[in-house]
Amino acid sequence: MPPTYPVHNSRVGEMLDHGSLETEGVDEAQAHRNAMRHSTAHVMADAVLKLFPEAKMGIGPPVENGFYYDFEVSRPFTPEDLEEIEKLMKETIKEGFPFQREELSRADAETMFSDQPYKMELIEGLPGEEVISIYRHDEFVDLCQGPHVRGTSDIPAMKLLSVAGAYWRGDEKRPMLQRIYGTAFESEQELAEHLERLEEAERRDHRTLGRQLNLFSVHEEIGPGLIVWHPKGGRVRSLVEDYWKDLHYRLGYDIVYSPHIGRAQLWETSGHLDFYQEGMFAPLEVDEQQYYLKPMNCPFHIAIFKNALHSYRELPLRFAELGTVYRYERSGVLHGLMRVRGFTQDDAHIFCTPDQVEDEVGGVLELTFELLDAFGFKDYSIALSTRPEKYVGDPEMWEHATKSLQGALEKRSLSFTVDEGGGAFYGPKIDINITDALGRAWQCTTVQFDFNLPQRFDLTYQDAEGGRSQPYMVHRAILGSMERFLGVLIEHYGGAFPLWLAPVQAVLIPIADRHIEYCESVLAKLEAAGFRAEVDTRGERMNQKIRTAQMQKVPYMLVVGDREQEANAVAVRHRDGEDLGAVPLDEFMARLGEESQIPKGSGG
RNA sequence: GCCCCGGUGGCGCAAUGGUAGCGCAGUCGAUUUGUAAUUGACAGGUUAGGGGUUCGAAUCCCCUCUGGGGCUCCA
Numbered sequence: 001m002p003p004t005y006p007v008h009n010s011r012v013g014e015m016l017d018h019g020s021l022e023t024e025g026v027d028e029a030q031a032h033r034n035a036m037r038h039s040t041a042h043v044m045a046d047a048v049l050k051l052f053p054e055a056k057m058g059i060g061p062p063v064e065n066g067f068y069y070d071f072e073v074s075r076p077f078t079p080e081d082l083e084e085i086e087k088l089m090k091e092t093i094k095e096g097f098p099f100q101r102e103e104l105s106r107a108d109a110e111t112m113f114s115d116q117p118y119k120m121e122l123i124e125g126l127p128g129e130e131v132i133s134i135y136r137h138d139e140f141v142d143l144c145q146g147p148h149v150r151g152t153s154d155i156p157a158m159k160l161l162s163v164a165g166a167y168w169r170g171d172e173k174r175p176m177l178q179r180i181y182g183t184a185f186e187s188e189q190e191l192a193e194h195l196e197r198l199e200e201a202e203r204r205d206h207r208t209l210g211r212q213l214n215l216f217s218v219h220e221e222i223g224p225g226l227i228v229w230h231p232k233g234g235r236v237r238s239l240v241e242d243y244w245k246d247l248h249y250r251l252g253y254d255i256v257y258s259p260h261i262g263r264a265q266l267w268e269t270s271g272h273l274d275f276y277q278e279g280m281f282a283p284l285e286v287d288e289q290q291y292y293l294k295p296m297n298c299p300f301h302i303a304i305f306k307n308a309l310h311s312y313r314e315l316p317l318r319f320a321e322l323g324t325v326y327r328y329e330r331s332g333v334l335h336g337l338m339r340v341r342g343f344t345q346d347d348a349h350i351f352c353t354p355d356q357v358e359d360e361v362g363g364v365l366e367l368t369f370e371l372l373d374a375f376g377f378k379d380y381s382i383a384l385s386t387r388p389e390k391y392v393g394d395p396e397m398w399e400h401a402t403k404s405l406q407g408a409l410e411k412r413s414l415s416f417t418v419d420e421g422g423g424a425f426y427g428p429k430i431d432i433n434i435t436d437a438l439g440r441a442w443q444c445t446t447v448q449f450d451f452n453l454p455q456r457f458d459l460t461y462q463d464a465e466g467g468r469s470q471p472y473m474v475h476r477a478i479l480g481s482m483e484r485f486l487g488v489l490i491e492h493y494g495g496a497f498p499l500w501l502a503p504v505q506a507v508l509i510p511i512a513d514r515h516i517e518y519c520e521s522v523l524a525k526l527e528a529a530g531f532r533a534e535v536d537t538r539g540e541r542m543n544q545k546i547r548t549a550q551m552q553k554v555p556y557m558l559v560v561g562d563r564e565q566e567a568n569a570v571a572v573r574h575r576d577g578e579d580l581g582a583v584p585l586d587e588f589m590a591r592l593g594e595e596s597q598i599p600k601g602s603g604g
Numbered sequence: 605g606c607c608c609c610g611g612u613g614g615c616g617c618a619a620u621g622g623u624a625g626c627g628c629a630g631u632c633g634a635u636u637u638g639u640a641a642u643u644g645a646c647a648g649g650u651u652a653g654g655g656g657u658u659c660g661a662a663u664c665c666c667c668u669c670u671g672g673g674g675c676u677c678c679a
Contacts, residue, residue, distance in 0.1 A: 163609090218670095278677095330676080332606070333605095541635090548641090559638070
């Protein structure tokens, strides 16, 4: 049984002794924070039991941004309950009860928790030699390994946040408990900052911005998890896709296209019907043949590879496709653009010889960092996942592939973590999480070896020795899916796209109707030069037009009145509020041309 | 899929058993304005869909669809 409580270690005594924040090293500060949050969970359970004496306690660990505690109660908690619970908690904190650790025998523990079935289950699961400990404060007692802060008054700032259902031990076959989430910090200020971050995240929510900026929508009559892109969102997406295509051609990829459906036999050969059927839509029948919507693009790219016998001289072959796939996702997991049922992967499959593997992986990494730089993602974390217990393929190939992944990372001095045994059964992989402007991590990039499909489809190439060899196959997606990536981008930029991605780069604002004609002529020049602009011809005041453009987060507002018209100029206002005054049109266009270049980073 | 909370004009919200309303957006008109909301009028909803309770349902009950917070899942 994995430990469900913070691991009992030699730190316990130390943790109980230090109630201050004067800790050296981040880990210890984090350990203290966890102990403090876990202590807050105890205080919460205490309050819940006061209000709901019949409640059965689950577990209450600290989590990344706070803590939770699960309870079985006769009715779900309401927001009013949370207020009540929080009130009681604050009283307990004020009282400053000490947390006291006791160790006891298994029999005593079983007696103590006899009316707490979930606690009893935890006790049963503890290995025989394990020390069983409890922690008390005031009249409350909980089975617990600790550590805790010294007393309830060592919880400087806390707040309850939400209620949710959660299965006991995460098992959907077991009872659903009511989980209360809360958070706690070392000071009121840090708590306020955390709450402010939550609000900022809400303001940047891609679902809200998607509606406000008219980027995309979902519709009940179309179906859940299916996105329609509006002209503005479509523009952003096509700008991303155009850049993506140019880059891929530049780096030696070939762009291919494949259909959305394929016959059942294809998916039998690929193994999807055996291993992935629950993720696929039900088949369609055409002329008594079964067809499936594709959940992946690989079998199609393999078909292209197999269409001819390839010489080793032709390899590597890199087939890239913005391929739209459909996957059945359980209804409860769908989320805006981030988790959908139909999405377009920026997919590619590389077929190569064993000695090309490392260079190919390196090439993928270079491509990745060029893309991430362009979009302004500065922080990312890389994980290398190695062979799991259950796997297909030759262990030597695994070894070679894993080494090449590792080598490509090390050659670029990229730091990464290793997830031993975390690879897919068909091959090792590198995953890259990008960190957005709010410090949240999103998994987009994945580079995976596949030892399964080349075998299943019997892929071969003519090798230099005159024989037939099986190529290595690398599956990779850099942005992941266009849907998710655009969702990440929207939140990363807070809807204020940089100039090169802005669906509308400038709005022309005529002060009076007599300026419309001049605005139209400026618009024509901007468009002829490849810029994206609009004229606001509504019968509104200039201020209203500025406000509208501002709320649409258009980078430049070009105000035009008599003065500008005479001088062949535009009065430039940036969306950050900066007023650049009247600028000759030529000068403004030069500036626009410069600023709308795709950013290039240092190269990763 | 499971638990909980929602679904009312395009959007954001009000009306808690008794005539469905407000703001924004839209349309039409007046205004022609110098850096974040000029003004008047009009139009727009069989309250997600279906069934039930009731003299009467947006409101109460059941089912379905769908959104959200979680759990689980994420070849």
